Amino acid sequence: MRDVDVSRISEAVAELARRSNVELPADVVVALRAARDREESGIAREVLDQLLLNAERADETGLPLCQDTGVAVVFVDLGQDAHLVGGELQAAVDEGVRRGYEEGYLRKSVVRNPLDRSTNTGDNTPAVVHVRVVPGDGVTLHFAPKGGGSENMSALWMLTPAQGRDGVIEAIAAQVGAAAGMPCPPLVLGVGLGGTFELSALLAKRALLRPLGEPSPEPDVAALERDVLAAVNETGVGPMGLGGLTTALAVHVERHPCHIASLPLALNVQCHAARHMTVEL
Amino acid sequence: MTGTDVIDLGLPLTEKSACSLRAGDVIHLNGPLYTARDAAHQRLMALIEAGEELPIPLEGQVIYYSGPTPAPPGRPIGAAGPTTSYRMDDFAPELYRRGLRGTIGKGNRSAHVRQALRRFGGVYFVAVGGAGALLADRVVAAEVVAYPELGPEAIRRLQVEQFPVIVGYDCVGGTAFVGEKPLT
Numbered sequence: 001m002r003d004v005d006v007s008r009i010s011e012a013v014a015e016l017a018r019r020s021n022v023e024l025p026a027d028v029v030v031a032l033r034a035a036r037d038r039e040e041s042g043i044a045r046e047v048l049d050q051l052l053l054n055a056e057r058a059d060e061t062g063l064p065l066c067q068d069t070g071v072a073v074v075f076v077d078l079g080q081d082a083h084l085v086g087g088e089l090q091a092a093v094d095e096g097v098r099r100g101y102e103e104g105y106l107r108k109s110v111v112r113n114p115l116d117r118s119t120n121t122g123d124n125t126p127a128v129v130h131v132r133v134v135p136g137d138g139v140t141l142h143f144a145p146k147g148g149g150s151e152n153m154s155a156l157w158m159l160t161p162a163q164g165r166d167g168v169i170e171a172i173a174a175q176v177g178a179a180a181g182m183p184c185p186p187l188v189l190g191v192g193l194g195g196t197f198e199l200s201a202l203l204a205k206r207a208l209l210r211p212l213g214e215p216s217p218e219p220d221v222a223a224l225e226r227d228v229l230a231a232v233n234e235t236g237v238g239p240m241g242l243g244g245l246t247t248a249l250a251v252h253v254e255r256h257p258c259h260i261a262s263l264p265l266a267l268n269v270q271c272h273a274a275r276h277m278t279v280e281l
Numbered sequence: 282m283t284g285t286d287v288i289d290l291g292l293p294l295t296e297k298s299a300c301s302l303r304a305g306d307v308i309h310l311n312g313p314l315y316t317a318r319d320a321a322h323q324r325l326m327a328l329i330e331a332g333e334e335l336p337i338p339l340e341g342q343v344i345y346y347s348g349p350t351p352a353p354p355g356r357p358i359g360a361a362g363p364t365t366s367y368r369m370d371d372f373a374p375e376l377y378r379r380g381l382r383g384t385i386g387k388g389n390r391s392a393h394v395r396q397a398l399r400r401f402g403g404v405y406f407v408a409v410g411g412a413g414a415l416l417a418d419r420v421v422a423a424e425v426v427a428y429p430e431l432g433p434e435a436i437r438r439l440q441v442e443q444f445p446v447i448v449g450y451d452c453v454g455g456t457a458f459v460g461e462k463p464l465t
Contacts, residue, residue: 043447043457046307050409050445058414064360066413067349067433105359107350107433117320120432149365149387149410181458182365182388184410236459240409241388242305242447243459273411 002137003085004281006092009141012279013096013127016143017072018104020277021064024055027212028188028249028274035186035239035246044244048186051239051272066273069106070145072097072127075209081137094125109148130202139281142209150187150271153179156201159263165224168193172267173231176248181241184271187248188212189232192266193224195256200266207252208270209278216253225251249274292441293341294382296402302448304455308406310444314343314385318364320434321427322372329375336427337436339380343406346386348433349417357423358439360413363387366405370394377401385446389458395450399464406446407457419444 029052036048058065074093078084086092101108101124110126112119134140155175159167172191192203215222229251238244249272258264290298292312302308315337317325328335346366350359366386373384374397382403387410398405408416422440429435449457454464 043305043307046447047409050412050415054409054412054415057418058360061356061414061418062353063356063414063417064350066411067347067360067362068364068413069350069360105351105353107348107359152365177460180389180460181407181410182367184387238459240407240447241459242407242449242457271411 014100017100047239190268194258204268343383362413
């Protein structure tokens with residue numbers, strides 16, 4: 001058993017909030033460059049050039065990549081031999097979010113009451129915290145601020161088993177096509193396949209944490225990822241919906257066993273500012 | 282930034298300068314524009330319905346749908362990319378009718394907005410969503426002119442230089458968006 005003081009979690013979250021909103025992950029930069037070189041239309045190239053330049057300017061100025069610095073989503077992988085001391089986990093994460101968003105001049109985008117828009121909490125808390133208990137005594141924090149524009153285009157379906165693989169591909173491609181330019185393509189698509197209603201959504205969000213373009217270790221899931229990506233890019237939506245070959249940069253599918261009667265499918269849409277950062281305590 | 286030809290355009294706009302643009306044109310804007318998004322639009326519409334004066338001029342002006350991050354010390358504004366425009370679709374036609382010449386945001390818009398552009402001689406610009414640092418870099422001055430209590434949703438007057446946008450919809454019914462047809 002290892003004691004971990006929750007003040008370390010607050011410090012780590014504050015730094016992750018500040019940095020993840022400014023530094024575009026290297027895997028995303030690589031994917032954007034590859035897309036830029038592949039595109040044939042002048043407008044698509046112009047958009048991708050602006051995004052690459054944006055990452056440079058954010059790095060140089062310390063300004064956030066995007067004004068929507070998101071809801072703070074924090075995945076905590078908590079070792080079962082780790083013992084948190086000094087306070088409550090949610091409160092510690094919230095304290096980190098409060099400090100990080102204030103010190104980093106980040107936008108506070110959370111309302112206390114979803115039906116009353118005048119109830120901004122003023123410090124971007126509470127964070128959305130997902131805890132998973134894992135072997136060992138480590139504590140790993142994944143920080144992924146989530147913007148509203150792309151989150152709004154996400155969806156969940158309870159497909160019939162007979163709809164199968166083709167039904168999965170069709171549902172996702174149709175959703176991305178209908179969303180068009182609104183979620184800020186080129187996108188990263190997190191897909192949760194199987195599980196139950198709520199687990200599929202969580203798997204879809206967790207899929208976004210995977211390094212961009214790293215295929216699933218399971219060959220048939222990796223093949224599904226390739227086919228979904230091809231179908232989505234065939235929509236022609238392109239960067240910012242203005243047409244082109246790159247509607248999505250990557251598709252990540254996380255699969256889980258499910259009920260014989262069910263085929264849950266969740267799609268979490270992520271914009272090109274695929275911000276994610278991890279730290280181990 | 283690329284081989285694409287860029288048109289330099291001064292603000293505010295005139296009917297002539299707005300209507301000279303065509304969907305797909307790559308533009309650099311220079312001059313003043315106003316930020317307003319969901320909450321500010323609700324307030325502007327309430328004033329219009331009450332027959333009261335608006336806190337900003339509309340004639341020839343361009344409204345930018347953006348809610349920036351707080352300005353760090355030494356900078357006029359924080360990250361300032363566009364928000365999704367469709368949420369303002371119910372408000373835009375009335376503002377264009379009252380002389381507004383342009384709006385800037387991201388994503389597609391309703392047929393009503395496109396018809397208003399054609400009827401009143403307006404234009405809709407797309408700024409690159411998520412290019413918040415780049416766009417902020419092209420803002421040389423910013424001041425809150427109305428509703429400071431709305432924080433990021435306050436109306437700000439920005440002075441921009443070489444502010445990059447693309448014409449999404451023009452005043453003759455053209456569109457730059459995939460899967461949409463020109464208005465007939």
